[in-house]
Amino acid sequence: MNLTPSQWAALLPLLIPAFGACLIPLMSLDKDQATAKWIRGAMYGTALLAVAASFWYLTDLWTTGAQPSFFQLRMDRLAQFTGIFLLVAAAMTILQSWDHFHQEGWVKGETLSLLLFSVVGMMLFASTTHFALLFLGLELFSIPLYALVGTVRARSESAEGGMKYFLTGAVASSCFLMGGVLIYGLGGSLDLAAAALTLKVHGLALDPLVLTGAALLLLGFLFKVSAVPFHQWTPDAYEASPHPIAGFMSVATKGVAFITLLRIFPGSLAPLSAVGVKLQAVVAVLAVATLVLGNLTALVQTNVKRMLAYSSISHAGYLLLAFVAGTPAAYNGMLYYLVIYLAMNMGAFGLLTAFGLVGEHTTFDDLRGLGWKRPAMGVAAAIFMLSLAGIPPMGGFYGKYMIFRELVSTGHVGMAILGVLASLVSAYYYLRFLVALFLQAPSAEAERLASDRPTVHAPLAGATVLVAAAIVLAGGFLQTFLADGFTRRALVDGLGLLR
Amino acid sequence: MTWLTSHQLTILVFAPALLGFLLLALPHNLGRLARMLGLMGALAVFVFSLAWLLGHRGAGFILAERAAWFTLVGLPVDYALTVDGLNLWLVLLTTFLVPLTMLGTWTSLKDRMGTFTALFLMLETGMLGALMAQDLFFFYLFWEAMLIPMYFMIGVWGGDERRYAANKFFLYTLAGSLLWLVALLYLANKAGGFNPVLMGQAAALLPFNVQCWLYVAFAVAFAIKVPLFPLHTWLPDAHVQAPTAGSVILAGVLLKLGGYGFIRFAIPMFPQAAMHYAKPLAILSVIAIVYGALVAMVQRDIKKLVAYSSVSHMGFVMLGLASFTVIGTQGAMLQMLNHGISTGALFLLVGMLYDRAHTRMIADFGGVAVKMPVFTAFFFIVTLSSIGLPLTNGFVGEFWILNGTFLSGFSWGRLYACLATSGVLLGAVYMLWMFKRVFWGPENKDEDSGTHHLHSDLNAREVAVMLPIVVLILWMGVHPKTFVAVSEAPVAALLLEAKAPPPRTFVLKPAVHEAPAAPAGHGHAEPAGHAEAQEVHR
Structure with missing residues (x-):
């Protein structure tokens, strides 16, 4: 088959990481990999190279403004945005996992391979409106993630978390599939945009089956973004998985699900506006439930990773509020928030690696006094936590600001008040992180244990943390550049919104 | 050089934070080096602020920088810094108190001095920025950002309950300002931007009940900072737990931002709503004055006593604002400066005592006057100023506020003025009683007592810190005009805008003739009969 250069251009960003993902297991065939340091280095190098090449390719596409497509795979601006977003997250994850797996004593090549495959799946998921491709992408990124959660087989919690995630995820995927099938069955086209148009023409927009189909599709997305009531897997899965993987899941899965939700619901299914209005009400209720439940549950966690998991649930609530407002500017705010969220959460999980916290439970007590011992990490932690809480001048504030502003301007003042109250509650548990880092001295026993342990050496994770902190600060001070130059153009050129 | 001279305000605001990040x-x-550099930097900022701001103090002077900053979601945000009659002296108070506090608490901290100094400088940027910002979004940024250094100052270097106090301070203030943010967004949406003038105009077109809601959102955010009863409960915790430097700045500047917010934003933007709520505001102020004083009376900890006295004193500020008279508002402006200086000085002095005795309990002292005569003298002067003795600054501010309230066109003015006057009396009671128990009387010979641990009187550094304060106390008491002349015109304009009821005038009986009586307030000269007829019942 002969492909035109344009078709190659659309495919390559996906093919490069896929190729890398295939190479890595070949390298790790050597049984002695635990001793052969260079093999390990080569695996990580390959993974980074694949990510970097794809990233370079996408940024090149972005700067030229080309929007190539390969049949139903459209590498438009929004897809390019998603790709860049994912590759940055993947690069940070790879760097952090080098340190983390060395601390855990569990370096296996397949981790990287799975990670790259899931990146490919996510990019596919976010760059199409064709249902078959969508489902392919969904499975391609979900299945490696199930495996990644249970990657540290030596720990029973790991297997438990992985299994839990897998079972619930499988149900959600099948619901998503069923939803697509219903719409396909009535609309007669696997392309959701075409199907929606057909349904509208035939006056089937409010048919109960269409409504069910759309609701089931939505359910699939809500599961991936861990919105209430489909959130129960989140804390267990995060707790079970290695820190970098948890960070990657919290950022990439959520990000990609939100972007695709944006592409499908206000985008492709726009002709079915009657359905959209009904679903918007559902989303509003669920957003409120997510905010309330996520924040209140996060308050009582003693385990840092569970706290971060509930915090990520609550952030899904803020991002859902953008859909409640439903204006292009709100979607812009959502994309902006996702960029900052990427930095905040990858940074927060990276901190756990940089502090050398390993083992099954990471409690707040383990963090005590670390901010003073590692001042650069401490400052970065303060930046992440304040940004997560939405305190200016950090980037997280502007994300919330944009979403709340759109809520207010569309008349959802009550939702906005609820949103700010939720972020007030959230400030408390983010402060707890800082309290542990700076305001509490480690207990005598912890001091004694710490002196026995080897000194933590995590330069790569530390570097990613600093980069993430820089991004968060940039979000706070160069907001125009990010919002107008990056997220807005993704919306304008990708979806034709906000022109 | 031209950039430097045309961006003086920018330099003043951001230089401290820049230095802070370097430190x-x-x-x-x-x-130690960081502490020294920090002091030098803060002093330089003070000197430059004097040189640049005090130069043009003429009537209606205004020093402004304004540039478009960014536009997000369709709302333009301006980079707007202004110094005018309303904030000139508060800005100077800030730049004055920061180096003074650094010097006054030079040896109080033993560890992580560099970080503390850096946070202190960042806090100065936050405070100056909030005082100067003339764009509400910009103001909001500083207002919130200020919390971060203060949180760490209380939380890391504070007393035993510091974590609780720091969290309470942070969350309390955040609660008010987040709700305020929603109101801000609502109004910005109507006005198409965050320019306070445009927002005020947009607010005037809204239905009255919406205006009232918006005003309440503004007022609650500011009242938490003031703090106005019943939103004051964070203050005693924060003050008592904070290190001395934190307490001084908290009392000296942070609380002022609440009152300043009212006079700069809340009242000018919603004049009708502000008038509508003048009576509730006055009621709460009077309660704060009396309640704060009563609670201060029964405190055993000197620092806590001073903290509650802050509630009482800031109640006067709010009462002055609620009176809607020129003299009352001017009194509130002056009282803000007074309180910054007197209470700041009290916290410094308590800190000096604590550094020596390691206790602040009144019962642990007694006969301190014998051991530390110089300290006692300074403490006495500051105490008198806090009580409001004539010839000290406290008297002028409180007198003007009470006068303004008494004369205000509201029907409740006279009654509330009388009630508030009892606060002055109670102030004398709690301060002098505390003074008597700590300084006079026989020396406390107990081995464990605080007095026993006092071995040295104030050294040269501490005297150098207290001297400028005493000078200011007397200067403000004798010639307050220096400090209120610039704010007279803006305040009068503000009240005119708000359509405040004209102040009452009193004519000695029997009324001699029908000629207009002499104006009682400074601003409005109205015929007496006319003013009586216009008494506002709200």
Whole structure:
């Protein structure tokens, strides 16, 4: 088959990481990999190279403004945005996992391979409106993630978390599939945009089956973004998985699900506006439930990773509020928030690696006094936590600001008040992180244990943390550049919104 | 050079934070150097602020920088810094108190001095920025950002309950300002931007009940900072737990931002709603005055006593604002400066005592006057100023506020003025009683007592810190005009805008003739009969 250069251009960003993902297991065939340091280095190098090449390719596409497509795979601006977003997250994850797996004593090549495959799946998921491709992408990124959660087989919690995630995820995927099938069955086209148009023409927009189909599709997305009531897997899965993987899941899965939700619901299914209005009400209720439940549950966690998991649930609530407002500017705010969220959460999980916290439970007590011992990490932690809480001048504030502003301007003042109250509650548990880092001295026993342990050496994770902190600060001070130059153009050129 | 001279305000605001970040990067063992550099920097900022701001003090002077900053979601945000009659002296108070506090608490901290100094400087940027910002979004940024250094100052260097106090301070203030943010967004949406003038115009077109809601959102955010009864409960915790430097700045500047917010934003933007709520505001102020004083009376901890006296004193500020008279508002402006200086000085003095005795309990002292005569003298002067003795600054501010309230066109003015006057009396009671128990009387010979641990009187550094304060106390008491002349015109304009009821005038009986009586307030000269007829019942 002969492909035109344009078709190659659309495919390559996906093919490069896929190729890398295939190479890595070949390298790790050597049984002695635990001793052969260079093999390990080569695996990580390959993974980074694949990510970097794809990233370079996408940024090149972005700067030229080309929007190539390969049949139903459209590498438009929004897809390019998603790709860049994912590759940055993947690069940070790879760097952090080098340190983390060395601390855990569990370096296996397949981790990287799975990670790259899931990146490919996510990019596919976010760059199409064709249902078959969508489902392919969904499975391609979900299945490696199930495996990644249970990657540290030596720990029973790991297997438990992985299994839990897998079972619930499988149900959600099948619901998503069923939803697509219903719409396909009535609309007669696997392309959701075409199907929606057909349904509208035939006056089937409010048919109960269409409504069910759309609701089931939505359910699939809500599961991936861990919105209430489909959130129960989140804390267990995060707790079970290695820190970098948890960070990657919290950022990439959520990000990609939100972007695709944006592409499908206000985008492709726009002709079915009657359905959209009904679903918007559902989303509003669920957003409120997510905010309330996520924040209140996060308050009582003693385990840092569970706290971060509930915090990520609550952030899904803020991002859902953008859909409640439903204006292009709100979607812009959502994309902006996702960029900052990427930095905040990858940074927060990276901190756990940089502090050398390993083992099954990471409690707040383990963090005590670390901010003073590692001042650069401490400052970065303060930046992440304040940004997560939405305190200016950090980037997280502007994300919330944009979403709340759109809520207010569309008349959802009550939702906005609820949103700010939720972020007030959230400030408390983010402060707890800082309290542990700076305001509490480690207990005598912890001091004694710490002196026995080897000194933590995590330069790569530390570097990613600093980069993430820089991004968060940039979000706070160069907001125009990010919002107008990056997220807005993704919306304008990708979806034709906000022109 | 032209950039430097045309961006004086920018330099004043951001230079401290810049220095702060540099100090933060210094290695840990260079804490002493960082402390020294911090003091130098803060002094330089003070000197420059005097040189640049005090130069043009003429009527209606205004020093402004305004540029478009960014536009997000369709709302333009301006980079707007202004110094005018309303904030000139508060800005100077800030730049004055920061180096003074650094010097006054030079040896109080033993560890992580560099970080503390860096946070202190960042806090100065936050405070100056909030005082100068003339764009509500910009103001909001500073207002919130200020919490971060203060949180760490209380939480890391504070007393035993510091974590609780720091969290309470942070969350309490955040609660008010987040709800305020929603109101801000609502109004910005109507006005198409965050320019306070445009927002005020947009607010005027809204239905009255919406205006009232918006005003309440503004007022609650500011009242938490003031703090106005019943939103004051964070203050005693924060004050008592904070290190001395934190308490001084908290009392000296942070609380002022609440009152300043009212006079700069809440009242001018919603004049009708502000008038509508003048009576509730006055009621709460009077309660704050009396309640704060009563609670202060029964405190055993000197620092806590001073903290509650802050509630009482800031109640006067709010009462002055609620009176809607020129003299009352001017009194509130002056009282803000007074309180910054007197209470700041009290916290410094308590800190000096604590550094020596390691206790602040009144019962642990007695006969301090014998051991530390110089300290006692300074403490006495500051105490008198806090009580409001004539010839000290406290008297002028409180007198004007009470006068303004008494004369205000509201029907409740006279009654509330009388009630508030009892606060002055109670102030004398709690301060003098505390003074008597701590300083006079026989020396407390107990081995464990605080007096026993007092071995040295104030050294040269501490005297150098207290002297400018005493000078200011007397200067403000004798010639307050220096400090209120610039704000007279803006305040009068503000009240005119708000359509405040004209102040009452009193004519000695029997009324001699029908000629207009002499104006009682400074601003409005109205015929007496006319004013009586216009008494506002709200």
